[in-house]
Amino acid sequence: MLSLPPLDSPVRRIGTRSFDFSREVAVMGIVNRTPDSFYDQGRTFGLEAAVRAALAAVAAGADIVDIGGVPFAPGDPLPAQEEAERVVPVIEAVRAASDVVISVDTFHAEVARRSIAAGADIINDTTGLSDPDMVGVVGDSAASLIVTHSLATPRTQYPRPHYDDVVVEVVEFLRDRVERAVAGGLTAERIIIDPGPDLNKNTLHTLEIVRRFDEIAALGLPVLAALSNKDFIGETLDAPKPERLEGSLAAAVASVLQGARIVRVHEVAPTVAAVRMAEAILGIREPAYLKHNMGEFNE
Incomplete structure (x- = not known):
């Protein structure tokens, strides 16, 4: 029988939403205000395009929009001032138009501070708290923090990553970073964790993480599954980036059935449908309606 690993604090108030x-x-x-994002290749770099994409995601059923100004991939560093100039206007415009939960993908504490002031509800740090000021900035606000497993210094190469047991090591890393965040004054009720699929990991590592996602969920905190269109899907299916939707949906459902509570995606509408179906299979969502074989006549 399928069952979700229990959460220490399942009810979360994030922004104006209660989950x-x-x-x-x-x-x-996902909304990337970058000219070099790995998936959309700059299609939402313009301010108006980024705002339209965010509001389209809301209309398609997104509970959260994640706005980023710098890709994770290795590359030249972007000053925090310039990164903030990319994301803050998007946050302000989306907040003015919607009460959706706004997340900002940044590892700079200063960008986090300015984003929260503009209306962001979550800081999504994909670098495992590389900025020592990040916990304090988030702790001084009402925002939540996503703590992600990654090993490289931000925007640098990490060739041939090796793990004796990738899931055990990811769990140990996340436990350590959560303890640091709590010691720094951030309550566990405001922390979300992310095992970092593909981040300093090869395809076999990421497949193992998806296969054993329940071991990560057993930490008792909500887990984010950020799998959408990533290279492990492309390498598994021999699929270029525009042809990874089916693999992304399969990976998302596999993670949800083992305890993922948030899925981060590019294609919102089909993912919402897949996630709602997975919730029904888990028994945590009722069907939208019941008609088939429910009356005197079969329909």
Whole structure:
């Protein structure tokens, strides 16, 4: 029988929304205001395009929009001032138009501070708290923090990553970073964890993480599954980036059935449908309606 690993604090107030992660899975839509994002290749770099994409994600059913100004991939560093100039206007415009939960993908504490002031509800740090000021900035606000497993210094190469047991090591890393965040004054009720699929990991590592996602969820905190269109899907299916939707949906559902409470995706509408179906299979969502074989006549 399928069952979700229990959460220490399943009910979370994030922004204006209340989530009961024992009864629901949130869908996070991705908006990259970067000219060099790995998937959309700059299509939403312009301010108006980024705002339109965020609001389209909301209309498609996203519970959260995740706005980023710098890709994770290795490359030249972007000053925090310039990164903030990319994301803050998007946050302000989306906040003015919607009460959707806004997440900002940044590892700079200063960008986090300015983003929260503009209306962001979550800081999504994909570098495992590389900035020592990050916990303090988030702790001084009402925002939540996503703590992600990654090993490299931000925007640098990490060739041939090796793990004796990738899941055990990811769990140990996340436990350590969560303890640091709590010691720094951030309550566990405001922390979300992310095992970092593909981040300093090869395809076999990421497949193992998806296969054993329940071991990560057993930490008792809501887990984000950020799998959408990543290279492990492309390498597994021999699929270029525009042809990874089916693999992304399969990976998302596999993670949800093992305890993922948030899925971060590029294609919102099909993911919402897949996640809602997975919730029903888990028994945490009722069907939209019941008609088939429910009356005197079969229909």
